[in-house]
Amino acid sequence: MRLKLLLPEVQPDHFVLPKHCPTPGCKGRRFYPRQAVEKKIVDAKHKQVQAWRYQCGACGHTFRVYPQGVSKQHLSQRVSGLAVMLYILGVSYGAVAIVLESLGIGIGKTSVYRAVQALAEKVPGMKQSNLLAGYRTGAVGADVTSVRCGGKWLALGISVDALTGMTLSIDGLPGEEAEQLKAWLEPILDAVDADAFKKVSDETGRAQQVCKSHVGRNTDALVEELSALIQTGQDRSLETIGVSSQQALADLAALKKFIHSRQPEEQAELEQLYLRYATARKPAKGRRFDVAYRMRNLFLDRWTLWPRLTFYRTWQDEQGHSKLDGTNNDCERSIGWWVKERYRSMRGYKREQSALNVSRLIAHAGNHLSHGLNLASLMA
Numbered sequence: 001m002r003l004k005l006l007l008p009e010v011q012p013d014h015f016v017l018p019k020h021c022p023t024p025g026c027k028g029r030r031f032y033p034r035q036a037v038e039k040k041i042v043d044a045k046h047k048q049v050q051a052w053r054y055q056c057g058a059c060g061h062t063f064r065v066y067p068q069g070v071s072k073q074h075l076s077q078r079v080s081g082l083a084v085m086l087y088i089l090g091v092s093y094g095a096v097a098i099v100l101e102s103l104g105i106g107i108g109k110t111s112v113y114r115a116v117q118a119l120a121e122k123v124p125g126m127k128q129s130n131l132l133a134g135y136r137t138g139a140v141g142a143d144v145t146s147v148r149c150g151g152k153w154l155a156l157g158i159s160v161d162a163l164t165g166m167t168l169s170i171d172g173l174p175g176e177e178a179e180q181l182k183a184w185l186e187p188i189l190d191a192v193d194a195d196a197f198k199k200v201s202d203e204t205g206r207a208q209q210v211c212k213s214h215v216g217r218n219t220d221a222l223v224e225e226l227s228a229l230i231q232t233g234q235d236r237s238l239e240t241i242g243v244s245s246q247q248a249l250a251d252l253a254a255l256k257k258f259i260h261s262r263q264p265e266e267q268a269e270l271e272q273l274y275l276r277y278a279t280a281r282k283p284a285k286g287r288r289f290d291v292a293y294r295m296r297n298l299f300l301d302r303w304t305l306w307p308r309l310t311f312y313r314t315w316q317d318e319q320g321h322s323k324l325d326g327t328n329n330d331c332e333r334s335i336g337w338w339v340k341e342r343y344r345s346m347r348g349y350k351r352e353q354s355a356l357n358v359s360r361l362i363a364h365a366g367n368h369l370s371h372g373l374n375l376a377s378l379m380a
Helices: 077-088 095-100 109-121 177-192 198-204 212-232 236-240 247-260 264-277 292-310 329-344 352-366
Strands: 031-040 046-057 062-065 140-149 150-159 167-173
Touching: 077 109, 077 352, 095 109, 095 177, 140 167, 140 177, 140 329, 140 352, 150 329, 150 352, 167 236, 167 329, 212 247, 212 292, 212 329, 247 264, 247 292, 264 292, 329 352
Parallel strands: none
Antiparallel strands: 031 046, 046 062, 140 150, 150 167
């Protein structure tokens, strides 16, 4: 995990004058200072600060204005930020309280928990229903992972900008069925105007790039397994469709070559490989699939999958640049860094909302690696 977090500062002499009355419905714009008041705070440097009580000239309501880095909470924003920083870097709520106590900052683990959850709730975007306003991308990557929550497994859907790697959203999912994935992903695609999940892609009318790394590894494993079965000579199913063992081994070798070259024009050759095995019949119910039928299914799947596997070869952005690499590495990094890295040090989350809050907060910080995330921006 790589994060760059900027802690809020406490400046007792720096005030921002009020511009709006906090009373609902009041449109007052003129405020009068009435009294300076002392406020005790928990902070590494200051034990108390001076706040000002203002009165609205329109409705007469009085309210307090606090100096920079201080709010109505007893914890300064600097202490809250430090607690959040320690927690998302892997320290437990209780251990954060112990660390801060050793520094002379006495707060309980419940206060640490509240600071983390309050900050995470203010993370902008990161939700399917509330993505970053106005954000657009030409390609979206999506994947699903699971974390333990309340003794059960919680499915999380992660979407990223496939061109920049920025995390777009992290949402809880009821399951991983195609219809549920479609219901989650389609609003995201609409929100960012993306052209970029097999059934989801078909039903939303958008092109999809499957991960070439996953397909490559799976194909290599199947080719090795089927080649070993053919070489033993125990399966006679190829003879029933008129294909020799030598031909079958050559076809598997050709498939392996195509999977790693991934040229769009090779789809026609894959079609010919499939047609050689198209007459293989499905074994009777209760019987294991034989080699001929498995090869039929393998060649059929890769032939029909080919446009999705080679999509990155032809896709271009509005400027005519090819930027997709054909993998889902951005999603996998997002899962590993922003979800799993913190989760590995835990025994599981207690609440679903906590799992979402913490993952979204870390991902939001990850989106600000270049300049750093100023935690004060989430505490305003």
